[in-house]
Amino acid sequence: xxxxxxxxxxxxxxxxxxSRATKERREMGKRKGFIGTVISDxxxxxxxxxxxxxxxxxxxxxxxxxxxxxxxxNEKNAAKIGDTVRIEETRPxxxxxxxxxxxxxxxxxxxxxxxxxxx
Numbered sequence: 001x002x003x004x005x006x007x008x009x010x011x012x013x014x015x016x017x018x019s020r021a022t023k024e025r026r027e028m029g030k031r032k033g034f035i036g037t038v039i040s041d042x043x044x045x046x047x048x049x050x051x052x053x054x055x056x057x058x059x060x061x062x063x064x065x066x067x068x069x070x071x072x073x074n075e076k077n078a079a080k081i082g083d084t085v086r087i088e089e090t091r092p093x094x095x096x097x098x099x100x101x102x103x104x105x106x107x108x109x110x111x112x113x114x115x116x117x118x119x
Contacts, residue, residue, distance in 0.1 A: 032089040035105065038079050039069070046097060047074045049087055071097040082108025 040048040053066045071094075072087050079085050084106040087099045 033086065033102070034070070034099075035084065035086050036070075038081055038083045038085060038108075041074070041077075041079065041081055045074055045077065047072050047079050047085075047101070049085060049099070070099050073097055073100040075101070079104050080108060 034049075034051045036049040036051040038047050039050045049070050049072050051068045051070065053068070054063055055066060056062070057064050070087065072085075073090070073093050079101060083104050085104050086102040088102050090098060090100045092098045093100075
């Protein structure tokens with residue numbers, strides 16, 4: 001349904017390919033970002049972050065919590081268990097790891113330890 005005014009067919013084909021590629025690039029540029037809680041930091045330069053989603057059940061209408069776990073690249077080992085972090089999608093870094101740590105939003109509260117003195 002495209003009008004071909006002037007030039008040859010090869011030029012038109014290249015133009016449509018170029019416009020399609022730029023459209024795909026614009027869509028690819030948007031990366032997924034999430035905020036979650038660190039549940040494990042036992043690996044080197046990797047943490048596991050749990051994301052919580054709240055959605056309405058399609059049939060019963062009840063609000064249901066759903067969880068996803070992602071392996072996240074933690075280059076400087078800045079995040080520890082219990083921290084709230086912001087993560088962003090990136091190129092695949094390993095088999096399971098395709099997110100990277102953007103920032104630690106809130107540090108976890110250290111557990112309070114009571115020391116009893118012996119007399």
